[in-house]
Amino acid sequence: MSVLGLDLGGTKLAAALFNEEGRILHRVVKRVAGRKGADVARLIADLIKDYMSLVGKGNEVASIGISVPGISYQATRKVWAPNIPGWTDYPLYDEVGDAAGDIPIVIDSDRSCYILGEVWKGNAAGCRDAIFLGVGTGIGAGIMINGEVLRGSHDIAGAIGWMALDRPFSKKYVGCGCFEYHASGEGIPRVAREFLKGNSRYNGVLRNIAPEKITTHEVFKAFDEEDPIAIKVINQSIEFWGMAAANLVSLLNPEKIIFGGGVFGPAKRLVPMIKEEASKWSQPVGINQVIFDVSALGGDAGIYGAGYLALRRIGI
Amino acid sequence: MSVLGLDLGGTKLAAALFNEEGRILHRVVKRVAGRKGADVARLIADLIKDYMSLVGKGNEVASIGISVPGISYQATRKVWAPNIPGWTDYPLYDEVGDAAGDIPIVIDSDRSCYILGEVWKGNAAGCRDAIFLGVGTGIGAGIMINGEVLRGSHDIAGAIGWMALDRPFSKKYVGCGCFEYHASGEGIPRVAREFLKGNSRYNGVLRNIAPEKITTHEVFKAFDEEDPIAIKVINQSIEFWGMAAANLVSLLNPEKIIFGGGVFGPAKRLVPMIKEEASKWSQPVGINQVIFDVSALGGDAGIYGAGYLALRRIGI
Numbered sequence: 001m002s003v004l005g006l007d008l009g010g011t012k013l014a015a016a017l018f019n020e021e022g023r024i025l026h027r028v029v030k031r032v033a034g035r036k037g038a039d040v041a042r043l044i045a046d047l048i049k050d051y052m053s054l055v056g057k058g059n060e061v062a063s064i065g066i067s068v069p070g071i072s073y074q075a076t077r078k079v080w081a082p083n084i085p086g087w088t089d090y091p092l093y094d095e096v097g098d099a100a101g102d103i104p105i106v107i108d109s110d111r112s113c114y115i116l117g118e119v120w121k122g123n124a125a126g127c128r129d130a131i132f133l134g135v136g137t138g139i140g141a142g143i144m145i146n147g148e149v150l151r152g153s154h155d156i157a158g159a160i161g162w163m164a165l166d167r168p169f170s171k172k173y174v175g176c177g178c179f180e181y182h183a184s185g186e187g188i189p190r191v192a193r194e195f196l197k198g199n200s201r202y203n204g205v206l207r208n209i210a211p212e213k214i215t216t217h218e219v220f221k222a223f224d225e226e227d228p229i230a231i232k233v234i235n236q237s238i239e240f241w242g243m244a245a246a247n248l249v250s251l252l253n254p255e256k257i258i259f260g261g262g263v264f265g266p267a268k269r270l271v272p273m274i275k276e277e278a279s280k281w282s283q284p285v286g287i288n289q290v291i292f293d294v295s296a297l298g299g300d301a302g303i304y305g306a307g308y309l310a311l312r313r314i315g316i
Numbered sequence: 317m318s319v320l321g322l323d324l325g326g327t328k329l330a331a332a333l334f335n336e337e338g339r340i341l342h343r344v345v346k347r348v349a350g351r352k353g354a355d356v357a358r359l360i361a362d363l364i365k366d367y368m369s370l371v372g373k374g375n376e377v378a379s380i381g382i383s384v385p386g387i388s389y390q391a392t393r394k395v396w397a398p399n400i401p402g403w404t405d406y407p408l409y410d411e412v413g414d415a416a417g418d419i420p421i422v423i424d425s426d427r428s429c430y431i432l433g434e435v436w437k438g439n440a441a442g443c444r445d446a447i448f449l450g451v452g453t454g455i456g457a458g459i460m461i462n463g464e465v466l467r468g469s470h471d472i473a474g475a476i477g478w479m480a481l482d483r484p485f486s487k488k489y490v491g492c493g494c495f496e497y498h499a500s501g502e503g504i505p506r507v508a509r510e511f512l513k514g515n516s517r518y519n520g521v522l523r524n525i526a527p528e529k530i531t532t533h534e535v536f537k538a539f540d541e542e543d544p545i546a547i548k549v550i551n552q553s554i555e556f557w558g559m560a561a562a563n564l565v566s567l568l569n570p571e572k573i574i575f576g577g578g579v580f581g582p583a584k585r586l587v588p589m590i591k592e593e594a595s596k597w598s599q600p601v602g603i604n605q606v607i608f609d610v611s612a613l614g615g616d617a618g619i620y621g622a623g624y625l626a627l628r629r630i631g632i
Contacts, residue, residue: 128469129468129469141567143567145461145466146464146467148462150461150568151462151569152445152568152569152570152602153444153445153569153570153571153605153606154569154601154602154605155569156569156599156601156602156605157567157568157569158567159566159567159569159599159602160566160567161566162562162566162597162598162599163563163566163567164481164559164560164562164563164597164598165480165481165483166482166483167481167482167555167556167559168555169593169596169597173596173597177566177597177599178597239483239484240483243480243483244480246478246480247479247480247563248567250475250476250477250478250479250493251457251459251473251474251475251476251479251564251567252466252468252473253467253468253469253470253471253472253473253475254468254469255469277485280485280489281478281480281485281489281493281494282478282480283472283475283477283478283493285470285472286468286470286472286475289469289470289472290469
């Protein structure tokens with residue numbers, strides 16, 4: 001018996017066939033970029049069919065999990081994915097169901113899959129209360145509570161990029177949220193640009209880059225060269241990440257918080273400093289009951305999560 | 317059949333006998349103040365015995381729920397209650413178990429009971445994802461997720477008084493947390509005193525009170541008289557309550573947030589303004605899926621919650 005996990009992103013679709021123990025038997029990546037709406041669903045359906053004909057006797061696909069870059073609505077079985085044109089309320093379940101025949105399909109959001117992946121095969125293995133704090137272009141959280149992924153009343157729980165951390169409210173936060181404004185992959189260069197604007201006497205390495213070309217990568221590179229603006233930007237990011245993590249600890253009392261996404265990455269080494277900042281703010285008992293760690297699975301967290309979705313669906 | 321709910325506070329112990337529909341058949345209040353440790357457990361045990369002999373045939377107590385002003389540890393069956401001297405890790409379950417004989421007892425924290433009470437018979441009736449935001453001397457939250465009360469990994473979830481909302485960190489927050497420092501029943505007069513200190517030209521009604529005697533009640537009275545310092549204090553409280561509520565919405569996507577505790581109370585009328593503040597910060601879809609309301613049960617939320625604890629224990 002095997003299960004199939006599919007991880008859909010804005011640019012690629014990754015698929016992996018897992019055995020029951022979670023070992024990858026086969027994997028493949030398809031290009032998504034340029035496709036839209038029903039084309040993307042067809043790509044998924046074709047890949048499902050490929051895998052179903054690929055596997056031999058005794059190794060049949062027992063269930064399929066799909067991670068989507070957005071929201072999966074349980075009641076309507078539709079999905080919202082801002083990076084797939086035409087997927088504002090798209091009937092993905094219905095569109096790929098025929099390809100799978102009688103085999104059950106489960107669809108969930110990428111952030112749900114990230115924490116599932118880490119709980120199954122990553123740094124939250126065995127946890128029942130754990131959080132994946134994903135910091136990439138945007139910020140989102142996959143939250144596991146007592147062994148179940150938190151959905152909320154309408155499937156949009158975990159929108160932690162909107163966390164209010166810095167009063168008073170500023171119009172800058174409209175459209176992305178306060179936390180994401182300051183401390184995401186888009187936020188870090190944005191803050192750097194703001195600091196550069198406010199400091200005409202600074203003449204360091206970030207001055208050599210056109211402001212609109214500054215990236216998180218450049219900021220970390222400058223940070224490594226002890227550039228004062230980069231240090232200020234990263235220190236402020238640590239403050240925001242620490243406050244947000246502290247709020248998760250005080251509110252949810254988790255066993256683990258896993259930092260992942262593209263920014264962790266270069267920010268991996270900052271986790272001890274983030275814990276130190278969080279320790280100032282958090283409920284003081286809960287902070288000693290939680291471990292801060294980074295993703296063990298990196299870019300594979302979604303596909304492992306999709307595999308675990310599939311496996312959980314058939315009660316294994 | 318009936319169930320018994322007991323609500324222990326720092327100064328009194330309330331008990332109520334409920335029928336299956338949640339109607340109160342009998343209730344009583346006992347004084348706790350001055351007692352400590354085992355004396356308080358004895359008071360509870362005696363009250364349980366009283367009720368068991370009180371009820372007639374066909375009306376037997378089928379289960380007992382107890383709300384404690386602190387934490388109830390599920391694994392050890394011990395409790396922590398800072399206002400009961402000697403209850404730092406107290407074996408309450410073992411101490412009152414004999415009085416109940418074969419009848420099951422469930423013990424939970426007051427904040428868990430508040431949301432259970434509101435879900436059973438209050439303004440969150442029928443909700444599966446709802447939050448009780450209790451603002452009294454301190455601030456805590458009872459959080460229901462998909463029909464179950466959130467416990468966290470070590471039973472201390474809901475410590476929302478520690479929410480980080482105002483950077484940078486200040487040493488003032490040690491011991492109570494940032495949110496509680498600013499916007500609790502102790503925080504409101506504290507902020508008023510700070511504003512008074514920083515405004516020597518102010519000569520309004522709050523100057524007529526010795527600073528250490530200012531209470532939340534006095535601040536609201538001055539607010540009603542359009543006193544400028546009181547307005548500033550209350551507006552800042554609205555900002556903090558709105559930010560905290562927004563964070564609950566973005567993170568947990570609840571159906572309802574119920575504002576309760578002593579401060580709501582006088583702050584009841586502010587709920588529309590709190591919602592307005594929260595709307596600025598929150599994930600924009602989730603804020604339209606949530607209703608902000610006040611406690612329907614007021615001081616009875618705990619006893620209703622204890623009754624519902626008991627009823628849920630026997631699967632009704």
